[in-house]
């Protein structure tokens with residue numbers, strides 16, 4: 383818990399310090415990064431803590447985004463719209479997940495891919511409501527009761543704070559009994575079953591939470607981008623968020639968030655130089671996988687542990703005379 | 712009344728019949744050892760009793776209640792616990808965390824998604840008790856993958872015992888152990904309280920005769936004999952197929 387507190391303080395400091403150094407363009411980019419970080423954390427939750435690799439997670443993102451876009455034409459209340467996004471995507475995750483989690487790893491991949499594509503086609507086909515392939519603009523305006531939020535800085539702080547809140551909630555889940563048990567099931571299902579756990583309940587719980595959070599990220603994105611299109615549910619986007627999770631580090635919470643930052647940054651940075659930026663991203667991914675360290679976050683942790691280890695050995699050396707003294711007795 | 716009753720169960724993998732009309736009875740507190748050559752179907756029998764694998768025919772009763780159709784995770788709550796032949800621990804977790812996971816299965820807060828598991832005082836106390844009882848308090852923060860093989864097998868038994876079962880199924884608890892570790896494990900099994908019945912698959916004959924009240928011999932998926940250690944020791948058929956002529960020191 384102390385570690386969580388320290389982490390949160392650091393994140394808050396980060397969120398509030400960035401505007402001091404960033405240009406308007408940078409602020410916008412950082413805002414998008416926070417949203418994608420939430421999305422990536424939601425996928426990271428099932429990939430890294432429940433062992434479920436989904437190729438259709440953008441489906442939930444799209445559901446959240448279209449909820450704000452479509453229902454937002456008639457409902458203005460931001461809280462209500464966000465709640466609806468979470469509930470609708472969570473419910474759809476619950477119902478579909480009840481079927482999906484029964485499948486083996488490979489079929490899970492395929493069936494989630496199909497799920498995402500189904501939504502993509504649906505948003506495409508429901509033209510009267512969604513604008514079809516052209517997409518639709520979002521008329522709902524972000525307002526938490528303190529006035530309409532329209533400035534880049536306003537969006538920046540909202541998304542930054544949302545990111546921190548959901549990081550905390552996910553951290554709590556991961557440390558909770560249900561979170562620990564889910565991780566245990568990922569590592570050894572038969573064992574957990576023999577210990578008395580209903581493994582399906584936990585898998586479904588994780589999938590539902592993850593879907594609901596992805597939906598929320600989509601809803602925030604709709605406000606931020608003021609435009610939604612079927613691509614938000616497409617397999618390309620599902621693949622991209624998976625890449626974010628993998629380059630950041632599977633099995634951690636901040637890893638996927640870090641992956642999202644690097645991904646979005648490189649995407650923007652490189653696309654100004656070359657059309658072929660996905661290739662560069664691919665090369666980076668391959669390099670990371672080959673290096674075998676399991677994502678950028680592990681490089682950071684590795685660096686940190688080296689530092690700590692050095693400090694420890696320092697302490698051990700200073701303690702040695704005492705131990706020798708004991709040995710003499 | 713017997714605690715566990717296995718009634719004529721059969722099991723096939725595609726065309727390969729692995730269990731054929733296997734029946735077995737275990738009384739409360741009994742030490743029941745199952746022996747038989749490799750591939751006899753002992754592990755499969757455990758999987759069928761604990762519903763990791765569905766049976767083709769027959770039935771399994773625990774305390775007179777049919778359990779063969781119940782999902783595997785119900786059995787732990789009915790008092791049946793087991794270990795696995797292959798080490799099945801959570802290697803990246805510490806000894807303590809492994810025990811937490813074993814204990815939480817019966818806690819009402821096992822579906823809690825907000826408060827940290829380690830903030831629960833009851834689970835911390837019970838974990839301490841177990842660590843002290845088994846004299847491994849000094850190993851509590853060691854990751855399980857860094858334990859010796861013998862220690863891992865011990866932890867395996869200890870986790871299965873954490874739920875306070877009425878019956879415990881141990882699949883080759885001494886396999887892969889050094890002679891010293893085997894002796895230690897044998898001693899530990901003998902020390903388990905009589906409040907728990909044991910069904911043990913075991914190859915080491917010293918261990919078998921040290922712990923067994925009854926022995927069942929499984930061969931090609933069939934029970935060829937079930938009786939007291941003496942009966943089994945002196946049975947001609949068993950000598951023939953299992954002891955390979957009976958020239959062993961136990962004969």
Ligand SMILES: Nc1ncnc2c1ncn2[C@@H]1O[C@H](COP(=O)(O)OP(=O)(O)O)[C@@H](O)[C@H]1O
Pocket residue numbers: 724727729747748749750751752753754755756
């Ligand atoms: N999942 C499975 N699929 C197919 N055959 C299996 C499977 N599990 C075990 N077997 C076969 O069943 C037979 C009995 O295996 P097992 O129960 O592990 O024997 P034991 O534990 O007595 O050594 C073996 O011939 C083994 O190859």
Ligand SMILES: [Mg+2]
Pocket residue numbers: 753754755796
């Ligand atoms: Mg076996």
